[in-house]
Amino acid sequence: MPKVALITGIRGQDGAYLAKLLLEKGYEVYGADRRSGEGGFWRLKELGIEKDVKIVYMDLLEFTNIFRTIEKIKPDEIYNLAAQSFVAASFEQPILTSDINSLGTLRLLEVIRTVKPDTKFYQASTSEMFGKAKTLPLNEESYFYPRSPYAVSKLFAHWITVNYREAYNIFACSGILFNHESPLRGTEFVTRKISLAVARIKYGKQDKLVVGNLDAKRDWGYAPEYVYGMYLMLQNDKPDDFVLATGEAHSVREFIEEAFRVAGFEIYWEGRGLEEKGRDAKTGKVLVEVSPEFYRPAEVDVLLGDYSKAKRILGWEPKTAFKELVRIMVEEDLRRVRDGKV
Numbered sequence: 001m002p003k004v005a006l007i008t009g010i011r012g013q014d015g016a017y018l019a020k021l022l023l024e025k026g027y028e029v030y031g032a033d034r035r036s037g038e039g040g041f042w043r044l045k046e047l048g049i050e051k052d053v054k055i056v057y058m059d060l061l062e063f064t065n066i067f068r069t070i071e072k073i074k075p076d077e078i079y080n081l082a083a084q085s086f087v088a089a090s091f092e093q094p095i096l097t098s099d100i101n102s103l104g105t106l107r108l109l110e111v112i113r114t115v116k117p118d119t120k121f122y123q124a125s126t127s128e129m130f131g132k133a134k135t136l137p138l139n140e141e142s143y144f145y146p147r148s149p150y151a152v153s154k155l156f157a158h159w160i161t162v163n164y165r166e167a168y169n170i171f172a173c174s175g176i177l178f179n180h181e182s183p184l185r186g187t188e189f190v191t192r193k194i195s196l197a198v199a200r201i202k203y204g205k206q207d208k209l210v211v212g213n214l215d216a217k218r219d220w221g222y223a224p225e226y227v228y229g230m231y232l233m234l235q236n237d238k239p240d241d242f243v244l245a246t247g248e249a250h251s252v253r254e255f256i257e258e259a260f261r262v263a264g265f266e267i268y269w270e271g272r273g274l275e276e277k278g279r280d281a282k283t284g285k286v287l288v289e290v291s292p293e294f295y296r297p298a299e300v301d302v303l304l305g306d307y308s309k310a311k312r313i314l315g316w317e318p319k320t321a322f323k324e325l326v327r328i329m330v331e332e333d334l335r336r337v338r339d340g341k342v
């Protein structure tokens with residue numbers, strides 16, 4: 001009998017990569033979809049697995065819906081990847097963000113406790129929970145100081161996962177993942193916004209890239225490697241919490257410079273703050289501008305992770321370094337734009 005996995009957030013970046021991995025491992029994979037519109041399965045299509053994932057309708061906002069789905073499927077493993085995951089939007093929709101991310105996780109755990117307590121549970125926690133970090137690098141013992149409604153909502157989900165493990169002996173793991181990116185990343189996130197803009201600029205379909213805080217630093221890894229870490233957590237002897245990261249931080253500015261380099265442009269910077277501009281070294285043309293529209297009410301300046309526990313216990317390590325990640329993303333977007341596939 002194949003193992004049965006239920007992935008919430010199947011339309012998202014991680015949902016697609018994780019589904020592919022679990023299918024390759026022989027799992028029967030169910031993907032929970034809240035039916036947010038047509039065209040949303042493009043990631044499963046790009047990975048060639050849209051016919052292999054069994055789609056079930058399940059929204060984290062509706063308890064009875066979750067109850068019936070889990071009762072019917074009886075999954076061995078649940079990966080809770082569904083979320084209102086865009087930090088900027090969480091400032092506009094804080095209550096919805098909490099309902100989905102915090103209470104949605106609790107609803108799932110309550111159903112597991114009631115219906116199938118031997119289900120292994122993975123919670124998609126985040127480095128955003130560290131927020132205004134006092135010391136770097138950050139590990140499982142570091143202090144949490146969330147800086148957005150998103151981060152606060154995820155902190156609730158993290159602790160309720162720990163609590164259900166301790167109170168009810170549920171095999172529940174919290175993966176504290178630092179930013180992980182790929183060509184399947186949503187275009188609202190800064191890395192993919194940059195890679196797509198660079199490709200469009202290269203092919204004359206866009207004039208410039210407009211961004212917010214150029215100095216924010218993140219620990220950016222490659223998403224397919226991170227979903228493998230999620231899988232490893234649920235195969236471990238005992239449930240626990242793990243940081244997955246690369247151990248390197250780079251700024252948005254560096255990401256932009258490297259992305260343009262991959263496409264054959266050299267950028268130089270001029271001005272400061274909102275007046276700062278990135279120009280093409282050959283022509284002087286403005287290719288990058290800054291707008292307050294993309295600044296956040298409270299920013300997380302820098303995140304840098306220490307993945308030594310995951311390495312020691314799970315044997316997990318990141319393989320794709322920063323420049324390689326940027327290259328993968330920009331080259332894929334160059335191909336897509338050239339072939340009219342965006």
Ligand code: NAP
Binds near residue numbers: 036059085
């Ligand atoms: P993503 O691309 O934004 O995908 C999230 C998915 O959740 C979307 O497919 C969305 O469905 C679904 N969803 C939203 N609200 C829902 C609801 N009420 N009921 C059911 N499904 C709902 O996110 P991702 O980058 O793959 O990240 C996966 C998870 O890891 C998220 O929980 C995120 O917060 C967390 N995380 C991500 C990173 C990262 O760097 N990527 C790092 C740490 C943690 P629709 O398509 O229908 O909108």
Ligand code: F7E
Binds near residue numbers: 125127190294300
């Ligand atoms: O922002 C700055 C922005 O939106 C990264 C989610 O997956 O990772 C993600 O959250 C940084 C921030 O990701 C723009 O202010 C500058 O400092 O790509 P992002 P995020 O907020 O780090 C974590 C780990 C998650 O858990 C989340 O779900 O880049 N930035 N200019 C910009 N950001 C965006 N989006 N757009 C800009 O124009």
